[in-house]
Amino acid sequence: MRELPEVAKMWKKLEPNNSRYDMIKFYMLFRQYFYVYKNREKIIGFVAGSVKSDVRSHLSAIYVKEEFRKKGVGENLLKTLEAAFEKSDFRKITLEVKEDNKEAIEFYKGLGYAFAGKKSRYYGEKDALIYSKELS
Numbered sequence: 001m002r003e004l005p006e007v008a009k010m011w012k013k014l015e016p017n018n019s020r021y022d023m024i025k026f027y028m029l030f031r032q033y034f035y036v037y038k039n040r041e042k043i044i045g046f047v048a049g050s051v052k053s054d055v056r057s058h059l060s061a062i063y064v065k066e067e068f069r070k071k072g073v074g075e076n077l078l079k080t081l082e083a084a085f086e087k088s089d090f091r092k093i094t095l096e097v098k099e100d101n102k103e104a105i106e107f108y109k110g111l112g113y114a115f116a117g118k119k120s121r122y123y124g125e126k127d128a129l130i131y132s133k134e135l136s
Contacts, residue, residue: 059095096128
């Protein structure tokens with residue numbers, strides 16, 4: 001994927017403690033469900049998903065450059081991922097989000113995700129909230 005260096009820069013903002021090498025490993029693990037969004041040939045966001053079981057898929061990462069947020073890019077990326085999972089016959093998608101990331105929580109709720117649980121200290125000192133959505 002020739003876009004990997006640009007995606008790695010964005011991923012560094014999402015995961016500041018990880019290296020570019022970690023991003024390459026991440027991409028290699030999740031490349032089957034890895035999508036980028038471009039605006040005028042420049043990458044402005046990406047989404048990555050993974051498989052958790054025969055019926056459950058997972059949103060592993062989503063990132064949109066700040067100046068393009070709340071313009072439908074994240075929704076487009078997530079719907080692309082959901083469609084790919086549905087095509088592969090997955091019936092459910094899950095995700096984790098930091099408990100204090102209110103903007104992301106509202107984003108997921110707005111797209112039909114429902115609270116499904118909590119993971120204590122998943123993000124260092126912060127808990128993760130688990131959300132899920134049934135796929136068609």
